[in-house]
Amino acid sequence: MSPSAIALSVIFGIVLVGSTAGFIAGTRHKMNLEQWTVGGRGFGLVLVWLLMAGEVYTTFAFLGASGWAYSRGGPTLYIIAYLVLAYAGSFYFLPNIWEVGKKFSMQTESDYFEKRYGSKLMGAFVALVGVIFIIPYLQLQVTGLGLIVNVASFNGIDRSTAMAIGMALVAGFVFSSGVRGVAWVSALKDVLMLFAAIFLGIGIPYAYFGGIGEMFTALANLNPSHLVMPGSTKNMGHSWYISTVLLTSFGFYMWPHLFGATFTAKSGNTLRRNSVIMPLYTISLPLIFFVGFASIMVIPGLSNGDMSLLTVVQKTYPAWFLGLIGGAGAITAMVPAAILTLTASTLFVKNFYRPVFAPSMTDDQVAKMAKILVVVISAITLYFAIYSSTTLVSLLLLGYAGVTQFFPGVIFGLYWRRVTLAGVFTGMIVGVATVAFLSLNKMDPFLGLNAGFFALCVNMAITVVLSLLTPMRANPFDDDAEVVAAK
Amino acid sequence: LAVGLIPFVAVCFSVPLWDRLYPMVLGLPFNLFWLISWILLTPLCMEVTK
Numbered sequence: 001m002s003p004s005a006i007a008l009s010v011i012f013g014i015v016l017v018g019s020t021a022g023f024i025a026g027t028r029h030k031m032n033l034e035q036w037t038v039g040g041r042g043f044g045l046v047l048v049w050l051l052m053a054g055e056v057y058t059t060f061a062f063l064g065a066s067g068w069a070y071s072r073g074g075p076t077l078y079i080i081a082y083l084v085l086a087y088a089g090s091f092y093f094l095p096n097i098w099e100v101g102k103k104f105s106m107q108t109e110s111d112y113f114e115k116r117y118g119s120k121l122m123g124a125f126v127a128l129v130g131v132i133f134i135i136p137y138l139q140l141q142v143t144g145l146g147l148i149v150n151v152a153s154f155n156g157i158d159r160s161t162a163m164a165i166g167m168a169l170v171a172g173f174v175f176s177s178g179v180r181g182v183a184w185v186s187a188l189k190d191v192l193m194l195f196a197a198i199f200l201g202i203g204i205p206y207a208y209f210g211g212i213g214e215m216f217t218a219l220a221n222l223n224p225s226h227l228v229m230p231g232s233t234k235n236m237g238h239s240w241y242i243s244t245v246l247l248t249s250f251g252f253y254m255w256p257h258l259f260g261a262t263f264t265a266k267s268g269n270t271l272r273r274n275s276v277i278m279p280l281y282t283i284s285l286p287l288i289f290f291v292g293f294a295s296i297m298v299i300p301g302l303s304n305g306d307m308s309l310l311t312v313v314q315k316t317y318p319a320w321f322l323g324l325i326g327g328a329g330a331i332t333a334m335v336p337a338a339i340l341t342l343t344a345s346t347l348f349v350k351n352f353y354r355p356v357f358a359p360s361m362t363d364d365q366v367a368k369m370a371k372i373l374v375v376v377i378s379a380i381t382l383y384f385a386i387y388s389s390t391t392l393v394s395l396l397l398l399g400y401a402g403v404t405q406f407f408p409g410v411i412f413g414l415y416w417r418r419v420t421l422a423g424v425f426t427g428m429i430v431g432v433a434t435v436a437f438l439s440l441n442k443m444d445p446f447l448g449l450n451a452g453f454f455a456l457c458v459n460m461a462i463t464v465v466l467s468l469l470t471p472m473r474a475n476p477f478d479d480d481a482e483v484v485a486a487k
Numbered sequence: 488l489a490v491g492l493i494p495f496v497a498v499c500f501s502v503p504l505w506d507r508l509y510p511m512v513l514g515l516p517f518n519l520f521w522l523i524s525w526i527l528l529t530p531l532c533m534e535v536t537k
Contacts (some may be wrong), residue, residue: 074506074518077506077518077519077522080498080522080523080526081498081499081522081525084494084498084522084525084526084529085494085495085498085499085529087529087533088491088494088495088529088532088533089491089495091491091533092488092491211514212514212515213511213513213514213515214514216511216514216515216516217511217514220508220511220516224508227508227516227518227519228506228507228508228516228518229502229506238502238503238506241499241502241506242499242500242502245498245499246499249499275533276530276533277530279526279529279530279533280526280527280530282526283523283526283527286519286522286523289519
């Protein structure tokens with residue numbers, strides 16, 4: 001058997017086990033629309049933890065973080081900081097979101113905006129923006145799948161074909177599993193990733209340098225500026241770091257799939273306790289960085305840094321082990337991709353298509369159309385993945401720049417009575433337009449700041465000023481008619 | 488809220504103070520050591536079920 005046949009066989013074996021586990025978990029529960037999307041609102045601490053904390057390990061962390069450690073250096077540290085702060089920050093507002101979500105039977109982020117600001121159009125706009133900015137996040141996972149299959153086949157399967165195979169697997173996984181299936185496969189993914197991170201993060205530096213400290217000493221002698229900001233970039237210094245950490249930590253729970261996952265918890269206190277322990281989940285991430293830093297000296301000169309982890313594994317270990325790491329990476333791409341596809345398709349039909357074009361649609365019709373949308377969204381993502389060459393981390397930052405524009409509307413909606421629909425809607429439109437303008441004209445960073453953060457500041461300012469200038473309406477969240485036990 | 492602000496200051500706003508290579512601690516660049524420390528320190532700062 002050739003090395004590529006061995007590696008690919010192991011990868012597809014792991015993917016098959018994961019998909020079967022998801023299918024079994026998914027079919028054990030008869031699912032209506034609410035169960036398909038929010039799991040029947042009955043997930044305890046363990047399942048919510050798996051569903052949310054598992055989000056740390058996507059292709060972004062596995063290939064993207066090591067890729068940026070390889071190609072950019074110091075600026076990669078923002079990833080550790082933003083994850084820790086995103087969890088810490090969620091302690092303060094997630095329980096309140098859960099509380100109003102339960103009170104008004106919300107399933108999605110759009111439901112939140114529609115209820116708080118009394119506008120179906122606002123809910124539809126949030127759904128549309130959410131779906132648009134989920135696409136780069138989804139593209140990230142599919143691109144990662146393509147890299148994995150491409151390297152594991154020793155370039156025998158080209159990237160486009162590999163991505164098409166990956167996207168088909170994801171769509172099949174979504175159809176067969178639903179959210180409960182995905183949550184349990186997420187557990188398998190986390191175990192595999194933890195194993196891969198520990199084994200590679202310690203193994204690669206020891207194999208080539210005799211230890212982690214020795215590896216950093218060698219790199220500090222070779223290229224000391226790579227390890228501090230701005231690293232191997234010209235414009236990712238401290239102001240970029242601070243603005244990017246703030247943008248991404250504020251935006252973490254603005255992703256429609258994570259905002260929606262909030263509603264699956266049993267109580268607000270489950271979320272509060274989760275946010276205390278979740279920062280610990282990032283403890284294995286630096287190990288992934290070590291692989292990228294070591295690769296600089298082991299396999300110098302790669303044109304695509306995102307290939308560094310897989311290439312150094314291919315160079316160091318036998319084919320079956322490359323298959324094992326590739327399989328872990330494939331599951332790591334498939335689980336988030338399934339969650340994102342599931343969220344985007346349901347959000348588009350339920351909160352955009354139905355209220356705008358077909359108000360008489362039943363929940364069953366929404367669920368059927370959402371399944372058709374899975375195929376459409378998969379095809380759009382595949383198109384962008386094949387014809388774009390952006391780095392994995394940059395794709396995620398583009399997504400964050402978009403979804404974080406929801407942040408003022410969410411936070412002011414909870415804690416500032418004076419906020420108005422006109423203020424939030426105008427601020428959000430200008431924020432999204434600013435992101436689009438700066439991104440399309442390649443003006444990121446802008447004035448030394450992350451372009452998404454600059455747009456967020458503009459958005460905030462407009463929201464506050466216009467809210468003070470326009471008449472406020474009654475805040476439905478103030479109504480104490482229904483006492484909820486999350487306090 | 489004041490307690491929750493501590494990690495924000497430590498790993499975000501104070502970056503000019505700790506973004507340096509030396510002194511290396513436990514073989515790690517100082518900036519990486521600092522951030523890993525705060526992964527551990529942040530959790531310290533931070534009827535329905537029936």
